[in-house]
Amino acid sequence: MAKKSILTKKSISFLEKYLNNAAPTGYEWEGQKIWMDYLKPYVDEFITDTYGTAVGVINPDAPFKVVIEGHADEISWYVNYISDNGLIYVIRNGGSDHQIAPSKIVNIHTKNGIVKGVFGWPAIHTRLKGKEETPKLDNIFIDVGCATKEEVEKLGVHVGCVITYPDEFHILNNDKFVCRALDNRMGGFMIAEVARLLKENNRELPFGLYITNSVQEEIGLRGAEMITQRIKPDIAIVTDVTHDTTTPMIDKKKEGHLELGKGPVIAYAPAVQQKLRDLIIEAAEENHIPFQRSALSRATGTDTDAFAYSNGGVASALISLPLRYMHTTVEMVHKEDVENVIKMIYESLLRIKDGETFSYFE
Numbered sequence: 001m002a003k004k005s006i007l008t009k010k011s012i013s014f015l016e017k018y019l020n021n022a023a024p025t026g027y028e029w030e031g032q033k034i035w036m037d038y039l040k041p042y043v044d045e046f047i048t049d050t051y052g053t054a055v056g057v058i059n060p061d062a063p064f065k066v067v068i069e070g071h072a073d074e075i076s077w078y079v080n081y082i083s084d085n086g087l088i089y090v091i092r093n094g095g096s097d098h099q100i101a102p103s104k105i106v107n108i109h110t111k112n113g114i115v116k117g118v119f120g121w122p123a124i125h126t127r128l129k130g131k132e133e134t135p136k137l138d139n140i141f142i143d144v145g146c147a148t149k150e151e152v153e154k155l156g157v158h159v160g161c162v163i164t165y166p167d168e169f170h171i172l173n174n175d176k177f178v179c180r181a182l183d184n185r186m187g188g189f190m191i192a193e194v195a196r197l198l199k200e201n202n203r204e205l206p207f208g209l210y211i212t213n214s215v216q217e218e219i220g221l222r223g224a225e226m227i228t229q230r231i232k233p234d235i236a237i238v239t240d241v242t243h244d245t246t247t248p249m250i251d252k253k254k255e256g257h258l259e260l261g262k263g264p265v266i267a268y269a270p271a272v273q274q275k276l277r278d279l280i281i282e283a284a285e286e287n288h289i290p291f292q293r294s295a296l297s298r299a300t301g302t303d304t305d306a307f308a309y310s311n312g313g314v315a316s317a318l319i320s321l322p323l324r325y326m327h328t329t330v331e332m333v334h335k336e337d338v339e340n341v342i343k344m345i346y347e348s349l350l351r352i353k354d355g356e357t358f359s360y361f362e
Contacts, residue, residue: 079159266319
């Protein structure tokens, strides 16, 4: 007999709406409004900051504070230069992949609304065999159908306009979610689902829970750096994505062996507080939640680092969602892994005691 999914039709409808909305780094607010609207029935109040991080709070008066966190922003491009013949050259806003750009449709965000364009590329017939140029940041370009720079500017396009891909959510083979921006809109979705389950199951926590959807992770963990100073948490459980390493051209000896459908990934790294990680593992084992392990050298590269080293040190842990094709428009995750991340965070929260410091010296 198949297991009953913890995700509801309303959950999936929210996920689709949330993913299909563009929320590039520095421009996350429309996505945050969608997220807050969904979360509203499950929290007591919201905190927002100057740059757009949104936090739903349960038990806001409790002195002991626990954060569960994902990040809201997606990679994108900026208009950097418009040529005399109306072609647009770009720079990255986050880790956008120049190699996937040719032949992609784009949305250029202007004050006049969306301007459509395409990343053009020379036809195969015109390229020299054996001497073909590969896509690079200095040779990819966007064509919006204009013949001059003036025409482009009349559309409202100027240097600094942000550019996103319009690729939308769909499901492959009933259990694979595919879209751009699963990194890390899935994190915001999963922590919202934790809040929903707490409410629907009438579970009361002995601490304040701060469901945090941070901005600007893709350009250096900036949103988490700001909001951790505002919240001053005692504990932080961060969720992000990590690589499924079973697809071609990935070296498992370097990246480790991680696979879709085999469960959330628990990180081992200096920023991960070991006693908190042990609590998460115990919660997973007792509740028969499958998981994988990943060793990370020095930094995790996620908002975990920002929380761990803030405010004199915050006990922090990282639970990652395996994902294929990161920073492309066809990012892919497994539905069961999504559900198991939600369960893992939920069950871990139920094990945390008020005032628990995870100190090694007590």
